[in-house]
Amino acid sequence: MNTTRKPSVLVTGGAGYIGSHAVLALKDNGWDVAVIDNLTTGFRFAVPDDVPLYEGDIEDADLLARIFAEQQIGAVMHFAGSIIVPESVEDPLKYYHNNTVKSRALIDSTVKAGVPHFIFSSTAATYGMPETSPVTEGSARVPINPYGWSKLMTEQMLSDTAAVHGLNYCALRYFNVAGADPQARSGQSTAGATHLIKVAVEAALGKRDSVAVFGTDYDTPDGTGVRDYIHVSDLAAAHVLALEALIDQPDRSLTMNCGYGRGFSVLEVLDAVDRVTNLQIERRIEGRRAGDPGSLVADPSLIRKQLPWKPRFDDLDVIIDHALSWERKLTQIREDD
Known part of the structure; x- marks a missing residue:
């Protein structure tokens, strides 16, 4: 970075899953952080004690x-939604309100405060049902559900806002985020x-009776859906590097996929959970869910070109x-409450 002082970062939704990992990544790399979260789906325990x-x-x-004003914020990472x-x-309407209308309000406040950098938590759902996989950033963006549209609308708002205000942004389109902080x-x-790996480890620990497999007739090697699973800590690291890139080059904005470029089927994931736990999860075969593509895998070429991003947990x-x-650990946390 070409800056002598790292700006303080406001993390929206910083008490949630991905947002809390971004807070940890920022802190681990020497950034000052503050969090705003309405705690409807986030958890106070997920925010470190020394983070406002x-x-x-x-x-x-x-x-x-x-x-x-209080935290002298110089950048926003937006995960709330x-x-x-x-x-x-x-x-x-809930999704257009929470994800689009509220994002519009946040962008407006960011611009009015003169905050110059904005990182946005977007999604591969903006691509809808891509005709080819791996998916590039240039693939058609045709969402098939309000969630995808609500995120794509926010990307458009950021693009239009950056064109006329002193703001640059990075929209990171996530594929399937999984895992947890290595230090727990x-x-x-x-x-x-509803995330497969989360559901599967719950089943392995006896918190669920079985795991549903939605569809076994896709055009994939074993007939089940194939997804690109990215470790949440690698994803969080990408956010920090993206912020550094925005600061280094304030006249550019970025939109990039976040994935490893390799897919695993539902059955391969469940077999891996069996292998790691030395247990046998019961599979419950059900029909396809509407709108589920057979395969959704990222082409990560652009992020690897634009950022010095070297995933540590691609396994x-x-x-x-x-x-x-x-x-x-979560079981213990809840028992102690």
């Missing part, structure tokens, strides 16, 4: 103005989570092992 936590909403312009695809279909400082803590067994360690 403002319990509130990103739609609250007065609160944001106070945080920007709703993320469950089926729920977005059932309640689209944070992990996926949401009850009733399915390691991802599962870290998720398992966190799940055991």
Whole structure:
């Protein structure tokens, strides 16, 4: 970096799964951090004791103005929002409010405060049902659910805003985020989570009776859906590097995929969980879910070209092992409450 002082970073949704890992990555790399989270899906225990936590909403312009001033914020990492695809279909207005309207309010407050850098948590759902895989950033963006549209709309708002204000941004399109902090400082803590690896380790620990396999007739090697699983700590590291890139080159913005470029099928993931735990998870075969592509794998060429990003945990067994360690710790946390 070509800067003598790292700006303080406001992490929205910093008490949630990915946001809390971004807080850890920033702290581990010497950044000052503050968090805003309304704690509807986040957890106070996920925020380190020495990180200021403002319990509130990103739609609250007065609160944001106070945080920007009190913490001398120079960058925003935006994770706050709703993320469950089926729920977005059932309640689209909730998703357009939480993910789009509130993001618009946050961007407005960011611009008014003169904060120059913005990192946005986007998603591979912006691609919808891609015709080819791996997926590049130039692939057609045709979301098939309100969740994907709500994120794509925010990308568009950032692009339009950056064109006329002193703001540069990076939108990172995640593929399937999994795992937990290697030191078990944070992990996926949401009850009733739908992520496959989270569900599978819960089943391995007896918290679920079985794991549903949705569809076995896809055009994939074993008929089950193939996904690109990225370790949450590698993803968090990419956010820190993206922020450094924005600071180094304030006249450019970036939109990049975040994935490893390699996919695993549902059955391969479950076999790996069996292998790591030395147990046998019961599989429950069900029909396809509407809107699930057969294969969704990132082409990570651009992020590897633009950032000095070298994933440390690109290993399915390691991802599962870290998720398992966190799940055991989470059980203890909840027993102690």
